[in-house]
Amino acid sequence: MISTNSNFPTIYRKRIDLLQVNLGYKCNQVCKHCHVDAGPHRYEMMSPDNISKIPLLLTKYNINTLDLTGGAPELHPYFRTLVSTCSELDVQVIDRCNLTILTEEGYQDLAKFLAKYKVNIIASLPCYEKENVDKQRGNGVFERSIEGLRILNRLGYGKIESDLELDLVYNPQGPTLPPPQSQLEQDYKYHLSNKYGVFFNKLLTITNMPIKRFADQLRQKGQLENYINLLHGAHNESNISNLMCRNQLSVDWQGKLYDCDFNQQLGIPLLGSVLTIDNLIDAQYGLDGLKINVGCHCFGCTAGSGSSCGGALTS
Ligand code: SF4
Numbered sequence: 001m002i003s004t005n006s007n008f009p010t011i012y013r014k015r016i017d018l019l020q021v022n023l024g025y026k027c028n029q030v031c032k033h034c035h036v037d038a039g040p041h042r043y044e045m046m047s048p049d050n051i052s053k054i055p056l057l058l059t060k061y062n063i064n065t066l067d068l069t070g071g072a073p074e075l076h077p078y079f080r081t082l083v084s085t086c087s088e089l090d091v092q093v094i095d096r097c098n099l100t101i102l103t104e105e106g107y108q109d110l111a112k113f114l115a116k117y118k119v120n121i122i123a124s125l126p127c128y129e130k131e132n133v134d135k136q137r138g139n140g141v142f143e144r145s146i147e148g149l150r151i152l153n154r155l156g157y158g159k160i161e162s163d164l165e166l167d168l169v170y171n172p173q174g175p176t177l178p179p180p181q182s183q184l185e186q187d188y189k190y191h192l193s194n195k196y197g198v199f200f201n202k203l204l205t206i207t208n209m210p211i212k213r214f215a216d217q218l219r220q221k222g223q224l225e226n227y228i229n230l231l232h233g234a235h236n237e238s239n240i241s242n243l244m245c246r247n248q249l250s251v252d253w254q255g256k257l258y259d260c261d262f263n264q265q266l267g268i269p270l271l272g273s274v275l276t277i278d279n280l281i282d283a284q285y286g287l288d289g290l291k292i293n294v295g296c297h298c299f300g301c302t303a304g305s306g307s308s309c310g311g312a313l314t315s
């Protein structure tokens with residue numbers, strides 16, 4: 001367990017403009033770097049009752065973006081109901097899609113559904129080389145990811161003239177910081193379009209957090225302490241004002257609230273107590289100005305160019 005006692009600066013919340021909801025830990029993949037330990041063996045799923053409260057929460061706090069994550073969020077039986085309901089409220093939905101789900105048996109119509117509701121897709125592809133992707137995400141994942149990208153491109157995703165946004169996520173293979181985002185985006189675009197004929201909008205670089213499966217790997221190799229020191233030593237104060245926890249809220253599959261997805265995985269609750277969607281729906285006041293629960297893992301967000309679910313924080 002990573003300590004919440006650290007010398008990380010004190011930070012406070014602003015107005016929530018993005019709600020990130022983890023629909024459950026079931027996934028069709030088992031990636032080595034997965035910070036939620038997701039996989040086909042996981043059974044945790046958000047209840048229909050809590051799913052039905054998400055639109056109420058968005059409306060009450062005037063939150064205009066819903067970011068759905070998992071596991072593979074599309075495996076939740078109420079995924080499509082939630083997406084269509086929230087889209088009709090003019091909320092922009094983001095689907096954190098692993099690409100291979102698009103070719104799973106029973107999900108071949110998923111891409112068309114996402115296009116119909118103009119869902120933004122953020123898809124993990126940690127390299128443009130097959131060998132590196134398969135090493136981190138499993139054998140055959142690269143080929144299936146390219147096939148998923150082709151399906152999305154055919155629907156208009158990732159094309160300049162289209163309003164269907166498709167962003168890719170890069171994370172380092174090991175205990176290093178990501179390279180500069182804009183340079184790497186050019187490399188990705190060059191290789192993926194020339195070699196595979198696939199397109200995307202933006203590349204988001206994300207620093208690996210030293211928690212869960214990735215932390216276990218580093219611990220086994222005796223690299224965990226060095227990696228934490230690397231993140232701490234690369235702390236960049238200018239990233240503080242852009243940290244995602246300042247204007248986002250994270251909800252777990254049980255409806256409990258956290259400052260961010262990483263705190264969720266570490267079991268560090270919002271405001272240090274167990275608060276739920278129900279508490280927030282009933283609350284008289286919002287969360288603006290309240291203190292964020294930080295720990296030494298937070299240096300993963302401020303190291304170098306910074307990191308968030310939306311990529312680097314500074315260029
Ligand atoms: S696809 Fe995503 S959620 Fe699934 S195992 Fe890989 S990193 Fe985890």
Ligand code: SF4
Nearest residue numbers: 245259260262298301
């Ligand atoms: S891990 Fe990052 S996003 Fe989460 S509370 Fe710490 S600084 Fe904020």
